[in-house]
Amino acid sequence: MRAAVRRHGWSYAFVLPTFSLFVVFTLLPVVQGFALSLQNANVVRGEWIGLGNFATLAADPIFRQALGNTVLYTTIVVAAQLTLALVVASLIQPLGAKSRVFYRALFYLPLVNSAILVAMVWRWIFNPNPYGLANAALGAVGLGPLLWIGSSDQALAAVILSAVLTIPGGGVVLYSAAIGSLPMELYEAADVEGAGALRKWWYITVPLLKPTTLYLLVIYTILAFQVFERVYVMTNGGGPNNATITIVQLIYSTAFQFGRYGLASAMAVVLFLVAVALAVIQFRSLRTDVEY
């Protein structure tokens, strides 16, 4: 009995540091975050107002703008990321092991830097002056110069373009690993029937990669939905006429510049619901697993 008590004591001792921090700084804040979304909390105090914040959001043109921008950004960026990752990984895979390691590292290197730093470089590239690199590139083909991040029509396009022009190294690594573990038999059968490389890729490789595609779809969508630094830096937190405002940018300014904590929490809850919906879709889709 005493030995058992001592054992359990150690178990709790091992778990306690992480678990107590988790309770205070994650679990309670999650509960409080939901509670705040139902209050008109501001710098001074807050009262329970039910779903009032959500009604406010539904009628708020800036929130709609933020939601619309975020959805547009996410749709285009995620589609580009999945396509680029799949194509690059498919090109890498038939090469030798050394080449694969080299290319994976090459495509991952730009991604080790912080979002702030990357956004600063894109702000420089897409600056409205004629000496900006984007304008120089346009000039080389006889176009431009454009105002880019200085214009309410083009700022969001510049932000989206900056994300699309980055090869998603993480996706390349995951696709590359998944392609490496596909069964060879199907390809041999296709060889017997005389199928070309492109047909084999489209009809065998791409369908078999569905689990990886779904996983990346969910991860990249959640990441894209939380876009903040890129907008904060490239367009000074929302751009001309809120042209580039996103949900997280709006959460930040609503809470920490205007002190409307309840309203900002309601936005965060909307973000959470999107994440949950995506997770559910992922689990459902993965349950109907692909059979080799």
Add this chain to the structure above:
Amino acid sequence: MSSIRARLPVHAILLLAGVLSLFPLYWLFLTSLSPTQYVVRVPPEIVPRELTFGNYQRLFETTPIVRWLGNTVVIAGVITGFHVLFDSMAGYAFAKRRFPGKNVMFWLVLSTLTVPAQVTLIPVFFILRTLGLLDTYPGVIIPGLADVFGVFLMKQFIQTLPTELEHAARLDGASEWQVYRHVILPLSRPALAVLAIFTFQRYWNAFIFPLVILRDPAKYPVQVGLATLQGEFNTDFGMLMTGAAVAAIPMMAVFFAFQRYFIEGIRVGGVKG
């Protein structure tokens, strides 16, 4: 021979894509090393004519960038150290030990995984204000110890370790702490390396949380500092790119030194881009 020839176009495409994806980094360093008259040249030249460290000198003289880098090393380093210790302890308990409440605890940890950080940002800000920890290093560090990704990583890994070694150590009279310290911890080294790299990168690059918690510029980590440079130098892109370059070099050095752990980290569940 024919296969090498067939692969040449593939290498050409991949190298071109690689050059394009590295180009922003090249442009960053090139701009930082260019004299001002070349930075604003129309059209810009992508091959330098003249390089200078003038911007670097000016940056180190007029901004606290060294201090910011030091702050980041301390913040990310302390968080990483504690994660390696605490996550391996908790991972070991969840993977190998039986105790009342284990499943409930683990279920609670699991249930918060899909909650975006923005949901907890405001409540954590309130908690830190109540504790008097706003605008302090502990205020930035302590909430960073509460994320649970590492616990999962360590639990998954430690589960695969053979239990016989623990039993043997206990028969030899090892205490429970010694079993963890001298059996589990050495065997977990590969997973701990991935966890350390992953955590360090995550907190090296953290932005919104320190931005919200800290007021005093002397306490800023380098990412927040960089964002404030923008207000100071506005369109002086030479200076801005120099700040970015100074912040980029340490993380890229870490990547070159520990490349395989980065790639391994992506595979165990940390796609960031």
